[in-house]
Every structure is written in structure tokens, then in C-alpha cells.
Amino acid sequence: MPMSRDLLRLADSVLLPGFQGRTPPDWLRRRLAEGLAGVVLFSRNIESWSQVAELTAALRAENPAVLVGTDEETGEVTRFEVAGGSTRPGPYALGVVDDVELTEALAADLGRDLAAAGITIDFAPSADVNSNPDNPVIGLRSFGAESELVARHTRAFVRGLQSARVAACAKHFPGHGDTSVDSHHGVPVVGGDIEQALRPFAAAIDEGVRAVMTGHLLVPSHDPSAPATLSHKVLTGLLRDELGFEGMIITDGIEMAAVSGAYGIGGASARAIAAGADAICVGGEHSDEATAVGVRDAIANAVADGLLPEERLADAARRVTELGAWAAGTGVPGAGPGGSGDTPVVDGPPVSRATGC
Template identity: 35%
Template sequence: MHSRTTHKGAGATALRAEVELLVRPGQQSLTPGGAEALLREETGVGSGRIGKNHVTSAASLRSVTRAASGTAFPALLVNVNQEGGRLNALDWPEVVQLPGSMALGAAGDGTLAERAGAAIGGQLRASGVTWNLAPVCDLAAWPSQSAVGTRAFGSDPEQVARLVAAFVRGLQTAGVAATAKHFPGLGGVSVDPHLAAPVVNELPDGALLPFRAAVQAGTACVMVGSQTVRSIEDRPALASPKTIAVLRELGFGGVVVSENLSIPAVHEPLGGLPRAAVAAVAAGVDLVMLDSEISRGRQTHLEQVAAVRRRSTVVQALADAVESGLIGRRRVAEAAERVRALHGRFGISPSTVLPACAETNTVAGEVADRIARESVTVVRGARHLPLVLAPGTALAAVRVPDVGQRRADSARQAPDLLPPLLGAGYPVIPLPTGGEVPDSVGAVVVYGYDTRTGHRSGAAAEAARLARRHPVVQIAFGDVDDLAGSPADVLIAAYSPHHASAAAVTAVLSGHLRARGSVPVEGATW
């Protein structure tokens, strides 16, 4: 009797250890300090997160991950969203930001996409971060979807597939795990999955091609989204056995990751967070994601405690589901084995050699400049360039404020770089939206990042107001459909608000660079 009880207890302990591997963030203390110590004292475990209110640079992140790797088992594996362009968790001023996927689509160069993956991978690995929740494999649409937009490489499935595969190769050659997302694709989805549960009848033609290419390129992970595709199964993809079977039929043998289950729009259709986690693992998901492991650090102590306890609830729900037969014991074992293999391949230990932050940042800067030069697109009005002002006149620069409607977006925090860059070649007068234009102005540059609400572009409306009296150049630093309906003489798509793209736009306006990009989205109208 005693022997049987001991065996049962050992089995429960082993099950618990495997289930713990399937839920991220984990339970390790990653950020040093009193707040994390207090959290561990109150809950018994660590937060599994690195808060950017405590870790404020790439160098300090490297120190934190180095220290944490000494106590991690299996090897430390920290995940992050670092896509380039619109979504980057490592967005400190000293970290070079690359133009994103749509810029690479506008350039159309697979070698450049591979260099971009390698550059981002180098930056991450130098900081001790070796798992990237990228690339986006979704197809772009016109008008853009708020959840995708410039995060996509474009709308042509074959070109997107080619660039996705190249990016995956570059990232993983740098020693960072890639995650192709959001299977089976958000193309055709009209609502933001962060805000509502998308449902579509069919996938767009070619939607699976980029995922197949990512799998063939060896992507370590694939993230399954929360969208329902009725032609596959009338159930959210991350809880759909048929959807995950489609992924496995593509030949994928790596880790299947869920979309962030902590988002209410993701878990509520499945009956709440614990039930959503159980449904996902039962369907074939190997690892349920409750949040990224590098956060902005804005949570209060009570919110952190609640997050840790939510995680514990999810772990308990999964263990209970195995005990009750809702999830097979073999299903958990195979998932845990895949997760352990991911840690073994990409995790870091104290003996792991990491590249230098400064060196990888230098390389990233060179790649960013190349992408920007190859991607900036003159959509209309090339005959008006270079922009030449009459003697004694100035260039007005009007920035249209962001509307801030996109959830998966860190680039709106980027500084406004255009006026000082333009100022190197022109006398520049910054003006507010709706402001009066002085008589000394010879031309106006209207620009914005995210100015579109529904079908109306605030930047295009401002260009229409000003075009009655002045030559106008409109620049879209975000989604290219910000240019739609604009009467501006010159329309330029930059695809990214970061320094390299703003500098390339300035060079195009002054005639020092010939724009070579083309809009990688079918159906675009101006």
C-alpha cells in the first residue's frame, strides 16, 4: 500500500513538472530586486517576466539573462516580440530598429530578408534572448487589417513565402528560435483578434504557402491564432484539432504555440482562461502563451500577483484535465518533450558564448539602412522629385497625430525624426495639423504613422486641405493605405517610422536617392 501510494505521488509530481513546461511565462524570477522578491514571498514563485521598468537597456538585459541562466532548468529560453517595423519589445534608444516585414516586401529581396532575420537574431542573442515570436506569415489585404498591416510581407503568397523562409533562416542561423504566426493566417480577417474573435468561412488563396515555406526552412515554432476558419473547423484555430492537424500535415514537427490566451477576446469564446488552455493542449498545442516574457513593466504589485495566480490556475486546470482524461497523458508527454528540445537547442547557460551588443547593433544599422533604401516607394508624383524650393521659401512639415488604434504596436512610441532630417537640406517650419501656412512656405510635407480611422485617413484629409494652395508631399510611415484618397502631388510609402526609413525618405526628396520599392499589396488604389 505504501509503495503504491509513493508511486502515485511520484507520477503526480512528474506530471506537474511536465505541465509546468507547457505554460509561459514560467515561474522563474528573472528580474532582480525587491519587487520580485516580494512577489515570490507572497506567491511562492517568480513572475517569469522581465519588466522594462527595471531593465532599461540591452546591456542590462544581457546581465539579467546571464544571471538567470545560472539557475534555469532546462536551459534559459526567453521569448520576445521583435518583428522589426511596427512591433519591437527591445525598443530602447540605443537599439537600432529595422524596417519591418512590409518594407522587406517592398524591396522584394530574399537575401535582404535573410540578412534582416540574422541582424535581429544577433541583437536578441547578444541580450541573452533566444526565442523570437516572429515572423508574421499572414497575407496583407487592402485596405489593411489593423492586426496585420505592415507586419505582413505583402499579399502575394509566393513572394511572402520566399521572404518568410529567408527571414526564418537568418534568425535561426543567428541562434534564435523563429515562430511563424498566426496559423492558419489572418488574411481576410476584418477584426483585430486583440479586440474580438474573428470568424471567416474560407482562407484566402495561398494562405498556407508562407507557413509551408517556414516549415521547410526549419522554423522551430508555429503560433496558432484565435481566428475561426469554418472550412477547416467551426472552432478557434488554437483549440481546433483539425486546424493543428493541417499544420502537422505540412510536415511541422516542432513546438505549436498558442496565441496569447490572457487576451479576453482570445479566451472568452472558449469559456475563460483555464478552459481555453485545456482546449488548446487537448487539440494539439504544445505550449500555451499567457504573455510575452519581456513586458513594459507597468503592472502594479497586485496585478503581478494576479497574473502569477492566473498562471497557477492554468497549470492546475491542465493537470486536472489529465487526471480526468480530458487530455491524454501521452499528449502532455509529447508536448513536454518538444518544449524540452526547444530549450536544449536554443536555450542559454552560463557557458554560452553571446555576441557583443555593440557589434550586432552596428550590423543591424547597416542592414536597416539597406532595407530602407531598397523599400521606400514613390507611389505617385516621381516627376516632381527632387523637391526644389523657390529661393527665399521654406518647407512646412505637418505631422498628423496617431489615432493609436492598433494593439500590437510599439512603433507609435518612436520619436518624430523627419523635421530634423529635412532640416539638413531645407529651411523647415513645423506646423500643427489644421494650422495656417505662412506665405513664405513653398511646399508642404504632410506625414503620419497611424492616422486612419475606418475608411478615413486623417493625413489624406490634411493633405486635401493644404493642396488647394501649396504643392503637397504626403508620406505614410505606417500602413500604406494612409495615402488612399489623398490629392497630394507626391505620395511616398516608407512602411516604418524608424530612423533608417525617415533618412531614406529625406534622401529621396532631396534627390540623393532614387526610390526603388514597390507597394507589395494587391488592390491598392490612390
């Protein structure tokens, strides 16, 4: 069944795909001009701060409100400093020192560098309370194992990053810390009461965080039938209604097995929007035009088939557009840290996982 151009454009307006190369391919330029929401940059897209500034300027020429996201958590998860590792201490080290002014200053400094390179949303901080020593994916990415510690440093990081007008994104809601399975490969289960896990997210929301990233986690206490990313009870009932979050909800990499395994990338994307997500992050290893088109078409078909209310899709698109408009106030991207833009960032083995966020 042919889709209307307006419906396809609406579906495009909630997608942030990845792509190959250090300059925008023709398909990406064309799709941005036609309404694609934005992109996610991985280490494969990054050579230097100045190169990223040129890349993002080219993207912005096609869509002035484009969202450009990346995972720059500091510490072991970095996209800009893959070759030698991050020059900034990571969350765990900041938690050990437990100086919230230092955390805020570090995040503000990071935000200035990212803004200069044209990044508009940083998928950080990790608001996960790393309370399970067998956790295979969070570890040093967390500020610590105690919820109040994580909450106060999450607040500080959000405050610092957004002082540079780069949107912070607290992740992985409702908390990936108390798990023993990596959602890249399976479905982690969060057992028992999640009150402690929620405290850092509540703190981030109170601080005005602009975005929250979902975790591909099964939370039986709230919904035993679907991972959080695909759960209306978790995203709408808990995050929106109970915690009062009004910003943009973005998925973790939708190609990850915990959600795509059962429904495919397109099916998982449509279900995530129906559950309450506003933006779809896709593009780890799936970073070509065919994947982006497939996800767009799956979302549009879900509307046509009555599985996804068009009003829900329109509401998601509105929240993405509002964040893009906020981020567009950052001004013209500069050259990079220190103003020179000449610091090389050589691609190499990623410090952390190459897919997902």
C-alpha cells in the same frame, strides 16, 4: 483533488508566462528551478540590451534550458526599441523592396543582437498574407498582400534569424491576414479557401522553422466550431499531419478574448494543449504568480479529469524541451549590439499592442 508533483511539473513545462519588472521576481526564479519552461519578455521588462543580458543570465541560472521569448518583428512591433521605434525596416518595407538577401541579412543581424541578449525564441516573422485592407491588427507587420512574396521573405527571415541560433516562430497560423476583427477583442473569421494563406507557413516549415504560433481565428473550412488555437482539426490535422510540421507549436497570448472569453485563461490553455499546441504564451496584462499557477493547475486538472490525455501533455513537454535544448547551444549571452551593451531602451508607449503576440 490534490495533484501529484510530477503532473504539476509536467504542466509547468509547457508554460511561458510574463512577469513584472526588469529583474526576475522570486516566484519566477522558484518556478523555473521547479521546471517552468520559460518566459515571455515585454517592453516593461526591458531597459537596455545589457540589462536584458543580465536578466536572462539570472533566468538561465535557475534553468539552463529556459526559453526566453519576445516579439521583435522590426518595424512597428518592437520590444527593445519602444521609445524611438525600431531602427530596422519592418516587414512591409522589406516586401516592397523585395530583396530576399536583404531580408535574410537583416534577420541575421537581428538574431545576433537577440542571441547576445539571451533571447532564445523570437516571435517572428509574421507569415500572414495581408490580403484584407480592413485588417485592424496585421497591416505593416506583413511582408505584403501576395502569398508568394510573403512566402519567399518568410523563408529568408527564418533562415537569417536561425543562423544566429535564435528560434524563429512563424505566426499567426493559419493566417491572420484576411480578417477584419482583432483577436485581442473578438473572434476573427477566415472565410473561403485558405490555400494562399497557408503558402508562407509551408515555406517556413520547408525552411526548418523551429516554432509556429497559432492564431485565435475561426476557420470554417476546417473547423467551424473552435478557433484554430483550440482546434484539433487545425493544429493536429492541418499543421502536423498535412503540412508536416514537427517543431514546437506555441499559442498567441492565451489571455486574448478570442479564446479566453469562453473558457477562461486556464480552460483555454488546457484545450489548446489537447488540440495540439505544445506551449502556452500568457502574460500580457496577466503577469503574476497567481495567473501562472492557475494555468498550471487547470492543465493538470484537465489531465486528472480525462479531458487532456497525459500522453498529449508529455508530447507537448517533449517538444518544448527539445527546443530549449537546441537554443541552449547559443553560448553565454554577451553584452548586446556592438558588444558595448550600453544602448538605452527606455520604456514607453508600445509601438504596437502590449498584449498578445
